[in-house]
Structures are given as structure tokens and as C-alpha cells.
Amino acid sequence: MKAVVITGQGGPGVLEVREVPTPEAGGDLIRVRVRACGVNRADLLQARGHYPAPPGVPVDIPGLEFAGEVEAVGPAVAGQVKVGDRVFGIVAGGAQAEFLVTHPRMVVAIPSNLDFEAAAAVPEVFITAHDALTTQGRLAPGERVLIHAAGSGVGTAAVQIARAMGCTVLGTSRTAEKLERARALGLDVAIVNADGAFADAVNEQTQGKGVEVVLDLIGGQALAGNLAVLAKRGRLVVVGLLSGSKAEIDLGVLLGKRIMVVGTTLRGRPLEEKIAAVRLFEAQVVPWLERGVVKPVVDSVFALEDVRDAYSRMASNEGFGKVILRL
Template identity: 40%
Template sequence: MRRICHGDGGPPDVMQLHNSPIPAIQSHEVLIRVAYAGVNRPDVLQRSGSYPPPADASPGLGLEVSGTIVQVGCEVQDWQVGDAVCALTNGGGYAQYVAAPAGQVLPVPPGVSMLEAAALPENYITVWSNMVERGRLTQNERFLVHGGSSGIGLTAIQIAKALGATVYTTVGNAQKANACERAGADAAINYREQDFVQVLLELTRGQGVNLILDMVGGDYIARNIASLALEGRLVQIAFLQGSKVEVDWLTLMTRRLSYTGSTLRPRSATDKARTVAALRQEVWPLLSQGQVRPVIHQVFELADVAEAHRLMESSSHIGKIMLSVPQD
């Protein structure tokens, strides 16, 4: 099969197509013939050498795919050869075939294309596990997600709105603001022109928001804390502007705030499977009904993966960047 290799890491051009053996699956895994693969920020970080995969994971890039099951392990009961699926992989998704644990596989929802399905696993699992399971977002709460035009941001906006929350987000320009508002955001704040803390306090009549999902870090941490309502929650999923900051934590005590966070890739297979099952029960019906939908920005051929990574690094995209994987 053909797959993308990135050697010892570096700039986007280190990624090249190579011929490799088709993966041998373990008893609890399925083998998927890949149709599309999603491009995610962790892929970019791994390729650059700053985010090594766990010791028990594939060294290859690619954390989510869609395709068709062509082989099932002897312990797998819920999937059959020929099933159209999408999956959260443990790496190696930039390839014609990839092995995935059966507990991290999901059916392609009715009415959802194979391309759209490949855009679901990484973002939807990340958002659900952090916004709902960890952040405990409920109906009628006020929610802020930073980076609203990213794949994560647009997913969070749609699911939060479907859950009955009032949704705010931050963006860098008017085009991204319009995209977020079309996705359901009640207000999109241009962080280049406005102080999001002040705007949020005005929009919420001084109360603040109940939950913030943040991937920025840096000086946003203190500003997030200032934006939270009494007993608000801040969930950190990345640190694009750094994780080492000085913060006055007194507000954490006086307003009884909670600050937590998580990363997806190092979680156990059992833990991931539990979130995947919840997602299938709670969110897959919303996809079938059209209440939530992935936003696809651009599709690249697998051989053009370097261009896809350059686009990701530019942060000029709105929604998901995808790879089309040839079968010949």
C-alpha cells in the first residue's frame, strides 16, 4: 500500500509517499480501506517533531479516517467486512489501509457522505469529551469556544447549540465570524478588534459565561478566568500560545471556578471507546437529522499532503482540511 512517511520530522516537505506493507491487525482491531483522512493540528505538531506519539501507537500520521472494513479481528463482534465506517485511529491514517481498535469505529451516519464522515472522529470525540463529559455543558448555559472557525470550533458551536446553550466564539476576521454565525453562534467576537472579556461581560450583563473551551492558552488563561460566571468551568485542550504563564488564582477561589483539561491521544482504549459509544448514542442522530454537520474547507490528494499542512499552519482555513486517498 501507499502511505505518507515523515521520517525524523521537520517542515511539510519531509512528508513523502512510500510503499509499505498493509498493517497486520490484532484480534480487537479492524482493517479499513481508507477513502478519506482528516488533517488535524496534532498531525502538524507530530510532523514537526514537537508531539511524539505514545509508545504503543503507530508512528504514522493521521488520526481519523473514513472507508470500508476489509478485515476484522477474531474478537470483533460488532463489525463486518464491507461496513462503511469512520474511525479514530491510533495513527497511520495517511495511508490506503489502516488498523483501528473496534471500539473506536463508528458507522457512517445516514445522509452523511464518506468525505464528511472522515471529518467526524477526532473533532467530535474531542469536543464531546471535553465540552460535555468534562465541562458538563447543559441546556440554557452560556458557552464560549475560542477559535470558532476551526474544525474543533465549528463542531463545538453546533453541538452546544443543539444542546440548548447560548454560544459565543472568538475569530480573527469578518469572514470567519460569518461562518460561525451560520453554524449557530449567537455572537462571534473579533479578537483583533475587540476585547473579548469586555464584550462577553456586556453580552451577559456582567454575569460571564458558564463554560469556556480553550485551545489558545498563554495570556488567554487569565482573560478566560475573568470571563467566567460564578462556579464557571474552564477546559483547556491545547496551548497554541504557551502553557507557562503567571496567573492570579484568587478569582478561582472567590468565584468557585473549576479549571481542567485533557488530551485525547494518550487516553486508554477503554476510555476512548466509552466516549465513542456516548457520541454514537447522543450525536449520531443529530448528524442524521442534519442538526450538526462538519464543515469542509478543502480536500487535497494524499500526494499533496504538504500543501494541506501548510494550509493548517496558516490558520486561514474555515472548517476541516481533508485528504483524498486513492485506491489504485
Template identity: 40%
Template sequence: METAILPDTMRVVDVPVPGGLEALTIVSRPMPTPKAGEVLIEVHAAGVNRADLKQRAGDYPMPPDAPTVPGLEIAGIVRAVGAGVRQPAVGDAVCALVVGGGYAEYAIAPAVQCLPLPQGCGFAEAAALPETVFTVWTALFEQAGLQPGESVLIHGGSSGIGTTAIQLAVALGSTAMATAGSPEKVRLCTDLGATLAIDYRQEDFVEKVLQATAGRGVDVVLDMVGGSYAQRNLDALASGGRICFIAGDAAPEATFNIRQIMLKRATITGSTLRHRTAEDKGRVGAVIKERVWPLIAEGAFKPVIGGDFAMDAVADAHAALEAGRSFGKLVLRMR
């Protein structure tokens, strides 16, 4: 194992007992050691995701190897590498997708899930990329098969996932439409390239989509709402279209008109990220480095940061995300 001189302990944000904001506890932990195929990253920033909120509340089905420390994406500097790791090397600046443990001063990541910082991105911006980009790529482009020239309706367009999906869809040649929950968030969606942004609190997104497409509907719907939108998504879908669910925050169960599915030859699918193998995440990471990182360098895509918080203010970050006050991604700065 190649390593730099490291402290014996580190600070982490732990959730020893699930609960409200009070469950977030900053404690000292021994410095972890990377195993074969892993690296130790000195974390400078970590992304904050709704999965972290669910984990804190005890409402998330955790993988068996996931730590109690939340945090699914980090950016920082590699300080040690385990056996067999050639890239990244000690001293490299990287961002990484992790199964947990990102809310810490140091974190372990599989080497195959590390990517170099994109050109022009600092640690805070890079920390906001892995979870959203991996999720959008696997769900929108792999599972739902969005193609250039097709159209997509993206729910939660002002969220981290939404802002990423809008920009990548447009950059790769598709037409993006989105829903959002306020005039300010609607403007953000259009600023990012959505041809239609719908305030779902004031307007019927099915009606607006059908008007915008001359009654045809969209080729793909990317949904994180769940059952309450299920039939309406189908109503807004074009013949041969695909609905991809990536969450069911409003309702985990759905009811569809089966005859309508048949007549539209619709595909209803879903995608998740955290439970995939490290090998599969590594495969996706290699594709993202080739297809998405150049878009960042060209300025065609950039992470939208709605706020950053010191590690000691982690409860404030969770409160902001929980209340829906934020847009884009929130990040924690560890240093």
C-alpha cells in the first residue's frame, strides 16, 4: 500500500440512531486503511442527497456493506492506495462515487469509482457530480435509452438530478421539458435549456406537454415522484415511449391503465445506483469520463450548486434539502 503521512483519527458525521436532524452526530473515528482495489481520499467536499436524508431517518434500504456514516459522493485528494491500484495515484485530485461514508474528513472509495476532477471544476463542484451524473446516465441514457432527436419530460427539474438531466439531454441532442415547483425553479429549468418548464403547483403537466408536442407526447419520462404521477406520465407519453422511475418519494406503488400501455407500446422501467456492483459502477464511470467530462470542459454542462455548508452545519444542509428550499445540489465542505 502506497500512502502519505496521515493522522490517526478523523472527524465524521455519524447517524448512530436514525431520527431527525438531531441524529446527525460529529464524532472521531480511526483512520481507515484501503484494501486491495481501494483508495483513501482526503475529502474536501461531499454532495448532499435525498438518500442521505432517508438514511438518517431510517427509511432507506441500506446495502449490507454500507457504513452508518452518510455520503454517496466526494471530491478530494488521494492519500493512500491499496494493493493492485495503479490509478488513481497518491496526490491525484479526484471525485468518487461511494456506497456511504462521504460525510467525513477521509473516506474509502473503490479505485474504479474514482474520476479525475473535470477541467474547470473545483472540489465543491466536483463533489456534486458523481451521484447525479451516474444516476442520470444509467437511468436516462442506458435504461430509458434516450436518443438524439427524442424528447424527455424530467420531473423535479430544479433538483440535482433534474438540472443534470436537462443539461445532458440537451447537450447530447434531445429536447428537454421539465416540471418544477415555483416560478424561480421554472426559470432555472429554462435557463439550463428546457424548451418547456411547467410549474406543477399551478399547471397540469400532461396538458402542457400534449400542447407542446401537438398531441404526440414525449418519448421518455424520467420520474422521481412515483405512484401519484404514474398514470399521468403514461398520458403524457408518446407511442413507443419509455417511463423510467428512479424514486418513489410520493408513493411507492402505482396504478396504470394496462390497455393504454398496450396501445402505446409503452415500456415502464426503473433504475437504481447504490446496489450495483463496483464493477458495474466502474464500467459506467469509464463511459462518463469519455462522454460527459468533455461536455464539462466545453461548457455544455456544469453542476448547479444551490449552497455549500461547513461540516459542522450538516444539520442546516439537511434542513434546507428537506424543506425544498434549495435548487441544484448542496455540498458539505470538510476543509
């Protein structure tokens, strides 16, 4: 099969499309013929040597999400899926290839209103955002939530999920253009955050009440501002570290407001935990996708052979939504 292969450590130039062995669907696994897959920041980090694949997945084939058709099922797969089913889902690596193998409970039927390219823009960002907001952050309908990097893949998904829950959605971005586009997805309050000084604007917009939840894809430099805008018993959920992994924390603010801080990733979780997140996504978010309450946001689509251009687009930080590879 054809697959994207990381041949060294560095930027898009270390990526090549090569012929590699096709994986077998043995035991309780299924094989999916991938029709489209997403490009994520984690893939960039893996290519640079900063985010190695966990045990049990291809070490040199990136890709965390896919959309395609079930092509084969292992002998121990008991009727959960069948050959020909259109499915999408997340994996810990290996999705940027013509075929992959995965557990049948890690895939979800693609809604009929989505083609493969749109479907490939869903799993990683919507499962991450939904898990971070509802399971980790305990976001409740009607609460206020601040979403950093609202124009990113996870950001655009989180804005839509929070809106669907009836929350007041505040969002930051470095550019006014991305915030304006996010308004169409349900962003209520747009805050340009070019220099990290967002706290005053958030508190002004909330009349000093702050927000119950912050979804942080920035990390480092945002910590002090996040604590400043959280209401009492607020929850800070850290998903990304775009501005670095270290920051000084004022423990007095943390204690005084009784703030809960949660760090979360999906890739390295045990299979059972990932299955639980996928099934909650299936139960709560997929019906919204079917009704058009939430929708994939596709920035651009590239052929597999143009993978270097796709990674360059992701690295530019100029996109709005997801970068997709078509197979």
C-alpha cells in the first residue's frame, strides 16, 4: 500500500510517499480502506522528532484520524461492523496510508450527509473538544466558556459544541479574520489575542463574572490570564502548548477561587479510555452532525502525493479548520 513515511527528523521535507506492507486484520481488529485523513499539529511534532508514536503503532507513518470503508474484519470481530461500512475514527498513528487496522469499537458510522473528505475533518478535533469540554471540564449547558485558538481545528469544533450545549462562547485568536469566521460557527464574543493580554477583555465582556471553563490550546503564556478570568470553582482544561510548556503559577489565585486544572491528551490513553470517549462522541455529537447543528470545517484538501504541501499549510498557522489528505 501507499503511505506517508517519516524518513528523518525535520519539516515537511522529511516526508515521502512510499510503498509499505499492508497491515493484516487479525483477531479482534478490522482493516479500513482509508479514503481521506486529517493532518494535525501532532503529526508535525512527530516529524520533527518531538512526539514519538506510542508502542503498538507504526513508528514512521503519521496520522491520527481517518474516514473510509471497512475492507476486512478479523475472525474475533462479532458483528460490530461489516465489510463495506463507511466509518471514521481516531488511531494513535498510521492513518496517513491506504489501509490501517484498528479496534471495531474505535470506529463510528459516517453520517450520510458527509462525504469522506468532510468526515475526515471530524474525529480528532471533535472527539478531543467534546472530551475536553464535557468529560474533563464538566461544562454544563448555560455556562460561559473561553476557547483559545478559536480558529484552529479543535477550536472550531469546541465553539460549535459549546454553542450546541447552549453556552455563552468567548474565543481568542491572533487574527480578527479568524474570529469573524468563527462567529458563523457560534462564537458570541471575539477577542483578538496578539500579545497574550486577553484577561481584561474577558472580564469586561462578562461584567467581571469570568467564565466557568477555559479550553486552553496555548499553554505557557496564557496561564496567568486563564486564572484571572476563571470564576470561582472554574475549570481550566489544557489541551495544547503552542506558546510553551512552562509558566509560573499564582497558587493564591488557584486556592482562592478553588480552580481545577486538568491536562489532557487522547493519543496515549489506554484503549478502554479512548473507546469511552469515542462512544460518547457517537452518542452526543454524531446526531448533531446528522442534523447540521455542528459541521466539519475544512481549510484545504491535498492529494496524498502533495503531503509536503499539506504539512506546510498546517505549519503556516494561516489555516482555518482542518487540512485534509485525499487518498
